[in-house]
Amino acid sequence: MKNTPYVKVMRLLGLPEKAIACATGDLPMPSFMADLPYHLYGFPPALIPLWSNSSGPYYIGYWWLWGSPRTTTIVRSRVEGGYRVNEHARNLTQLLTIVALKKLVADECVSAELEDFANAAGVRDLDELDMIANESGDQLFGLLQRPEFREEAPLSCFDDPLAYSGDFPTEYSAVYSEDMRHFAGVEGSREVAALIAARPTAPAWFKAVRQRDVFEECMRTGNLSGAWMSLNSPGWEFPEAAVAFTKLADRSGDVTLQAIAEAWLSNDHFRFGGY
Incomplete structure (x- = not known):
């Protein structure tokens, strides 16, 4: 294995x-x-x-x-x-x-x-x-x-x-x-x-160039699902995404999401810029 x-x-x-x-x-x-x-x-x-x-x-x-x-x-x-x-x-x-x-x-x-x-x-x-x-x-x-x-x-x-x-x-x-x-x-x-x-009702993470602000607003309003969608949308540097993912996993209290965060953070994404 x-x-x-x-x-x-x-x-x-x-x-x-x-x-x-x-x-x-x-x-x-x-x-x-x-x-x-x-x-x-x-x-x-x-x-x-x-x-x-x-x-x-x-x-x-x-x-x-x-x-x-x-x-x-x-x-x-x-x-x-x-x-x-x-x-x-x-x-x-x-x-x-x-x-x-x-x-x-x-x-x-x-x-x-x-x-x-x-x-x-x-x-x-x-x-x-x-x-x-x-x-x-x-x-x-x-x-x-x-x-x-x-x-x-x-x-x-x-x-x-x-x-x-x-x-x-x-x-x-x-x-x-x-x-x-x-x-x-x-x-x-x-x-x-x-x-x-282009749609007026599109979620903010489709319109943002910089996702951190969208993510923080979702977290502030308790929209944790939206924070996850923002985290999987363009506009992140990997180090910044790591901080956000840690915050979301801790806030969620979800065992599976916390395990995914642990696995994802165990990889050295930081040398690859962002997405």
């Missing part, structure tokens, strides 16, 4: 043991896809990293919005361009199927390494996955043919946001959502964030 400070957090969140095995390396991932334990490039507090990839670089991990009714999802967070996050999978089964598809396309066949990974990960029917790869390569819309994706397909499978049934912010929900308080500023593309910010 490789060390990661997030094992305790993942258990508190009730995430699958197989997800913990991914993060620790007990479930071996294709080497070109995952750096384990994750390399540190800095990341926002709501990210529960499973692994990183030096190509980009980027993180794959759970996205946990404390105090929000939204479903915890799995995202890809690009380091360059402000750590923006986009929904990659709705659950671990989908994520591991995506990994298998990427591996299949890279190897151009159902290799022995892929079979070993699929057996460990529980990915079924590699022949069907091979057919999908032949039809659409590693473009994720091809996975809509798979039963794991038919009911709750992730945003990464769609070009048209109207076809998406989840609650991750999109160009559509940015314009038509009646309640944007449960969206964080680093979610989705910059275009989606700009659409939200």
Whole structure:
């Protein structure tokens, strides 16, 4: 088992043991896809990293919005361009199927390494996955043919946001959502964030250049959920975010949030500037 400070957090969140095995390396991932334990490039507090990839670089991990009714999802967070996050999978089964598809396309066949990974990960029917790869390569819309994706397909499978049934912010929900308080500023593309910010009822963290003032106002008024959304929005230097996160975790009295703060603060984010 490789060390990661997030094992305790993942258990508190009730995430699958197989997800913990991914993060620790007990479930071996294709080497070109995952750096384990994750390399540190800095990341926002709501990210529960499973692994990183030096190509980009980027993180794959759970996205946990404390105090929000939204479903915890799995995202890809690009380091360059402000750590923006986009929904990659709705659950671990989908994520591991995506990994298998990427591996299949890279190897151009159902290799022995892929079979070993699929057996460990529980990915079924590699022949069907091979057919999908032949039809659409590693473009994720091809996975809509798979039963794991038919009911709750992730945003990464769609070009048209109207076809998406989840609650991750999109160009559509940015314009038509009646309640944007449960969206964080680093979610989705910059275009989606700009659409939200242009609305008169947009939360203050979408309009702020400097988040500390928004965060402090949320704390002053007891809007701790808003403080968390502000903390996961652009406009922070990492040292400043660390002070704010500590204050929020202490004020909340929430054991899980305090564990996330402990795990996040155990990383030396400070040398990476901010987000």
